[in-house]
Amino acid sequence: MVRKPAAASPGGTGRRTIGCISRVLIVMLVLIPAIAAAEAPTVIVSNYTVTPAILMPGDEGTITVVLASTASAATGSALNVRVDTGAGGVNTSPAAPSNAYIENVLLNGKGVEVLTGSYQDIGEIGPGQSFPLTFRIRAPGEEGIYFPEVWVRVRDAAGVRYPIPVNVNSAYALIKKPALRVERTVPASVDPGDSFNVTLTLQNEGRASASDISVNVNATSSAITPKNSENYYIPELPPGAESVLNLTFETDTNAPLGLEPVLVTIDYQSADLAAFRQVATIGIPIVGRAEMGIASIRTEPSRITAGSPVDLTIRIENTGTANAKSVRAAIGGLSLPGTKEAFLGTIEPGNDGPAVFSLQTGREGEFPYTLTILYTDDYGEHATQQTLNLIVAESNSVPALIIAAAVLIVAIVAVALWYRRRKRE
Template sequence: MEETRTTAGTRQHRESVHRSESHKRAILIVIAGILLMLAALPAAAVDAEGSTTNPTAIVADYTVIPSVLMPGDQGTATLVIKNTAQSASVKENTGIASGGTFANTKSTDINIYLENVHLEGNGIEVLTKDFDRIGELGPGQSVPVTFVIRAPSKSGIYFPEAWIDVRNGRSTRYPLTVNVNTDISSQKKPALSVSQSLPDRVAPGDDCTAGITITNTGLLRASDITMVVNSTTKSLVLTSPGRHYFEHLDPGEEANLTLRFATDKNTPIGIDPVTLSITYRTPDGSTERQAETLGIPVKGKAEMALKSFSTDPVRPVPGSPFTMILRVENTGTDQATSVHATLDSPFTGTKTAFIGSVDKNSDAPAIFYLQATKDGSVPVNLTISYSDDFGTHTITDDAVVTTTPSSGLVPFASAVLALCILAGGAYWYLRIRPGKKNDR
């Protein structure tokens, strides 16, 4: 009996093991079949695996104006909010090729939506409300957001915090630094200051000079200093070198140079700009650039001259009135004002004529009403005074007025001439007449 039970138990154990192995083989066959079916799927089948890069926003930069607030003063804090990545996208992988790789990959850019931007004061009073629903921000894009703030009554360093909420994304918290009437030591570095010495005024057509002084007002040496001079006005020409180089300037050291310019008659009236482009290296090897502007003051200058001189009548008669007409011309580059002419002569009458203003490239008359007092060639002296931006000027010129003898002398001369003719006729008749001897 014992032997029969043992044989039966052994048989049952073997059948149980056989069934277990059969189940394992069936499971392996099913898995292999599934793998074969997946391998046989067409390329259009979509793999369940996909990858998504969720973008968010950051504060790329911020600016507080003014950089140092006085207690109770108002200012602005501007945040530059930027997408976190240059390419935020969602990826779809389709089709399984041989070797387990994907046949097609589709990449679609997605934007972030700025839901809310809030500035938590933390001791700073924020006068601007939150910015709600600013809108979408594409991959790599940025947008500025400005808050109006007021400093507290107590000096110190404050750290307001920017809260940025992104729809379906991660929120951002970013601290700012606001200085309220506090001295903070800054990083030591060089700083170049440019001072200039300019002429008070330059007339078109004249040459001029400008003195330049470059001073290192910083705390460290500035090296490889280059200055390039460029006039923005074509008729204002630089006649000295336009590029200057200095090996270095230590703190407190300065360099002086002189720039020379030439102008022509067409140089515009006003402040003509000349740009100075300066570059230099700092001790850490970085290059700094700054631009300065020279304003050359160009002011017009009047130039008066006597254009013509005439009298009416052309040959005055002594004792009779006549008119003297002068025409004065402005050949300068600006208007002449307070123009008047003065006559110095033995004639009686008006000796001063007020003209007023004369524009450039124009002329105007000066009229004198005179009385001829003597005959012959009478010299006269003319003086013209005028004013412009350069002050008051005077020019002089000379002229000659020729008069004819008075009309009372004409009959006397005619009578003398008539008597001479009569005497000659009588002498011819009484002495020389042909046939006079024969008559006797």
């Protein structure tokens, strides 16, 4: 006899569904904090210095550490979770890095006496940023190598514990480490709208090789943009070696004048895979240049005749990218009497100013002259010249004679009419 399988009860199906959902929720509760902690940005000790390098027992010294952010961009974070009651699962979108908030930094002596070693509520550190902290220590009475630890507590992220080797009159050498120094060659000045080159030289002044070196070039302003790559990779840099990077940038024509910073972030590792980060700043001097020219020439009256005065107005414009200061204009070689110099003061880029010369014409003809414009900008004093002509027309006496004749005729007619009326009376 064949038995039919028993039908599943609705209650049993419901219990299995609830149990599945419960297990998924437990997984969510376990994974969400782990994911958030893994994605939250923290800091690293990118460099340290012990001064003096070798302490005598009982001597005082300092430990300076450089903390650097691990974030690459300052954006918000998000976590998306999806529950699938059929198979169960958790979907997460990785959290975008943001600023790391440093709550406190302590120095745990580990045998070294810490004189000052506590920093509280330091605040946020953003992507690409770093700053130093200094602790005062006193060496113990016994010789040897000690390893005090720097403890960094970061809000909502994994903390950092980093040992710093301190040599107290020990014959044993400390662990060798690399030390990169950045030299930069920049132009003395850059005009807005021009391209320029920067040379970066990375030198390893340490006693160990630096490996897995990545260099990121980040212009802090949209006025400067790199023409070539922003990221560079150097597999290894032995002690005493150097690597040269040639960078090319472009500037906007409306770039603000002044010192524009370009950040260079260098990440590398030592032989023991310890991570280091350095942030160097390249200051680009944006210095504008004034360019002077003639916008228009006008005379009053518009038709110049011999023997009449004339006002010559020449509008001088600045077509450059910086202020033109102490602007003066003078006309030379013009054989007409009058004022031949004008002071305009400061003319900003895109603006113009009038230079007015009052002259007295004596005879008709074509009179060549030279306009000289003197001005100063951030590059020094400049002068520009342009040859012009002033045309004086012949004085026309016919209209004056006609007017005089007309006046005389009117006078004669008036006298004749008056005399006739008197005679009738």
